[in-house]
Each structure stands twice: as C-alpha cells, then as structure tokens.
Amino acid sequence: MIGKNEKSHAMSDKSAPDFKNKFHECNDRFHSIFNLTSAASKIIDGDLTILKVNPALTELLGYTAEEVEGTKIMDYACKEYKNYWHQLQEAMWQKGQPFFKLDACIIKKDKSLAWVHVTTILFKEDDVSYGFTILDDYTYRVNFDESEKRLNMALQYSKMAVWELNFEKNLFIYSEGFDQIFGYQIPLNDWNKETLLNQFMTEDKKRLRDLLSGVKNDLNLDFQGMVKTPDGSIKWVHLQGRTEKGADGKPERILGTIYDITKEKLAERHKDDFISIASHELKTPITALKASLQLLNKIKQSPNEKLPGLIEQANKSMIKVSVLVEDLLNVSKMNEGQFQLKKTWFNVLKVIEDCCPHVNADGLFNIITAGSAETEVFADAERIQRVLINFVNNAMKYASDSRDIHITVQKIDNNVKVSVIDYGRGIPTEKIPYLFDRYYRADLNGGQYSGLGLGLYISAEIIKKHHGEIGVNSEVGKGSEFWFTLPL
Ligand code: ADP
Secondary structure, rough: OOOOOOOOOHOOOOOOOOOOHHHOOHHHHHHHHHHHHOOOEEEEOOOOOOOOOHHHHHHHHHHOOOHHHOOOOOHOOOHHHHHHHHHHHHHHHOOOOOOEEEEEEEEOOOOOOOEEEEEEEEEEEEEEEEEEEEEEOHHHHHHHHHHHHHHHHHHHHHOEEEEEOOOOOOOOEEEOHHHHOOOOOOOOOOOOOHHHOOEEHHHHHHHHHHHHHHHHOOOEEEEEEEOOOOOOOEEEEEEEEEEOOOOOEEEEEEEEEEEHHHHHHHHHHHHHHHHHHHHHHHHHHHHHHHHHHHHHOOOOOOOOOOOOHHHHHHHHHHHHHHHHHHHHHHHHHHHOOOOOOOOEEHHHHHHHHHHHOOOOOEHHOOOEEEEOOOOOOEOHHHHHHHHHHHHHHHHHHHHHHHHHEEEEHHHHHHHEEEEEEEEOOOOOOOHHHOOOOOOOOOOOOOOOOOOOOHHHHHHHHHHHHHHOOOEEEOOOOOOOEEEEEEEO
C-alpha cells in the first residue's frame, strides 16, 4: 500500500524485510486517494517511523517527502504535546486501542507552527500492523480566534465596538463591549434597531431614526448622540457606518462602529468653560487698564493730583494681566514638556522674604516668617518663589478676613519643608484631593473669587520637577496650611 517512494527507515530495517513487497501490493485505489486527498496523511509502522506521506502533508510541513519519510512525527511535535501524544501512541500500539485522536501543534520547516486535529487508526496488512494518520490543519481557526481576540481587546481598549444592522431581517449583530458602551454591566441581549434608538435622548433619537431611514439608499452614517445609561448618567457615543448591498444590488445591511466619546465631549466642554472663564478673567483687568489710560489721556495736557493714583491703578491691572498670561503660558509649556529648571544654590528664608513685598505694602496683611535662617537649597529660585507667591496670594484671596499669614521653614530629615499658614475659612475634606488638579476651583459655584484654577496645579508641577512633595492640611473654619518640601 505504501507505494513507490519507499525510502524509509523501515525499509532499511532488516527486521522488516518484506514490507516493501507488502506495500507494492497496495491497491491502486487507495494509492490514488492517498495522493490526491487534501487531508494531510501518513502511514507509520510499529516503530512510529513514517513510511509514507502524501503531498498534502509535505505541503503542510514544508519538507519534501524524502525529508520526512524515515523520520518520526514526534520530531515535528511542539514540546508541550510530545508526552501526551506519546502516551496515546503507546496505548494504541501496545494496548491495542484501535485508534486515537488529539489536537496538537507541529513545527514546520520554516519554524512556524501548525495546529492539527490528529486521528491515527491502526490497521493490519498480512499480519503486520500499520498506523494511518490524518492531520487536519486548523491553524486558520487558531489564527482567526487569536485575531478575533486581539480585535476584541483592541476594540475594548479603545472603548469601541462594531455592529451590523440587517434592516431587511431586523437582525442586529455586535461585538463584545457593545453593551458596556451604553452603560449596561449585564448584557441587554435583545438588541435591535428599536432598542438601539431607545438608548438615545429624545432629540438625538429622532435624528438617528431619520438617518437610519435613509438606509434604503446608500448611507454614510456619522452620528454623535447623547445616551442615558441605566444608572441615570449621561454618555456620548459616536456611531459611524455604511450600507452594504445585497446580491440584488439593493442596500441590505449597515455595518458600523460605535465608540464612547464621553471623555472627549467632557474635555471639549471643559475647554469651552475654561476659555470663557479665562476671557472673563482677562477682561476685568483690561477694562480697568483701559479706563485708567483713558483718564490719563484726558489729563495728559494738564496733569493733576489724580495722576499718581491712575498710574498705580494702571500698573496693578497690568500686573494682573501679565500674571494670568504667565499662568496660561506656564501650563502650555508644562503640557508640551518644555519645562526646564534653572537650579542654583540659594537661601530659602531670603527667597521667602523677597517673595511678597506687595503683601506688606498694602498693610492689609501681615507676613510672619520663622525658621532656620541658614537653610540653603539647590533649586530654581524663581520658580520656588512662584510657588510661594501662589500660596500667599491664595491666603490673601481665600482667607481675607484673617490678617496674619505665617511662613515657616523647617529641616526635616533630608528635606526642607516650607509652609504658608492662614487662619481663613479652610477647605472641606472632600475637596482636598482635587486642589492640585488643573483648572480645579473649590468655589466654582460661589463665583466670588477670581482665578483660573491653575496656581496650585503649576505649583505642584514645579515641586514635582524638583522631586519634592506638596500638600495641604486644612480644617473648615480654622484655616489652611499649604506646604511643600525640597530635598536637601
Ligand atoms: P485659583 O485661585 O485661580 O482658583 P488655585 O489653583 O490657586 O486657583 O487654587 C485652587 C482652589 O483651591 C481655589 O479655587 C480655592 O477654592 C482653593 N484654595 C486655594 N488656596 C486656598 C486657601 N488658602 N484657603 C481656602 N481655599 C483655597
């Protein structure tokens, strides 16, 4: 049965001298099926030596028949399958099991892997036992499963899912993660066109319904809408899709993607809010500056006693504008990672004393400094001063009723700790974790204080860059201590 190509281990084996004759007797029908079938097949002897392989198997393995015949299939098996495969072989050859089946992985000539369903059947010819094996290649299935898994993971990471609506059959198919996009932790299971539409808020539902009714013609769907989730929160989703035509040339179904754009929408809103706050914040000092300049213009020919006051007013407004602009520039520099420190050795107490002449000058507040006079640090003096100014300005702004502001310097282990303490209204505990976030303002709804919510964020970035720590201790009604440390 084995046929012409009998260069094999078994052939050269003197213990089986007559197999050649036996296989020459093989019937032609089997021979041609063996050679023509697309199922990779081989014939082995009791030694497990491959006597004969068909072209489908050589194609699968990438070796020629000459290379394979005379070897053992176990030589090609992936390590983790060898043991089990061997046990099955033994059960068949030694314990007389008529056949065995297993799924295994084999290594091809090009070192790539092939996944096969193996079926080996024992048969006898002239009292000699042989094994006939079919290796059914299902690598495509493994690869398909893998790529499907990868695709599903990628879709989930990108908060995206794919869907298909067959509007003729009202059939709705979707990938993993579709339910979660709509906020369902337990899958909804009965998705169809109506359930999809029902997720959207009234106006958006109407818009989407109108768009989907256009499916009868060619449609390029691009829709963003607001969804009310089962827990009552609002989400935004983006649906995109295209119609596909059936065999009759008419649009049959729509294939598309859906992704959660809540974050982007919130960021967009945040940005809009921020632009309007920033414009408002800039407008106030600019209006004051404009008024001072107009008055100065009026009296330029005959200056009177109002002149110094007007110049001072104009200067104050100018300082406010430049502080705001500087904050905005700092934030964008930090975002772009172009934020470099200019470090020098300096005395911490000296920087504190120099930081806030504007405070004592007004006479409304009183800065009291205490701490070790000789503490020197290696840091960016200008930026550390910026942090101090932020803390002190906040103390004046948010603790305006309390006159005294204490600044202390302490050496703790290998760090220096600087604290700015006020005796104002303090900050509620639940707001403290957010204080150093960008744009965060604890009194956003109070609206009585001006600001962009950037001062503490910028301060935290500066201290982080110095490998120090920043924090706050505060008690409502008692006051706040804003502090930072720098390594010595
Ligand atoms: P801005 O002052 O521009 O709002 P900051 O980043 O400097 O921004 O401060 C963030 C928020 O922290 C402020 O809006 C305010 O609510 C709160 N805050 C800061 N310092 C104090 C303080 N000393 N006392 C009470 N609240 C403060």
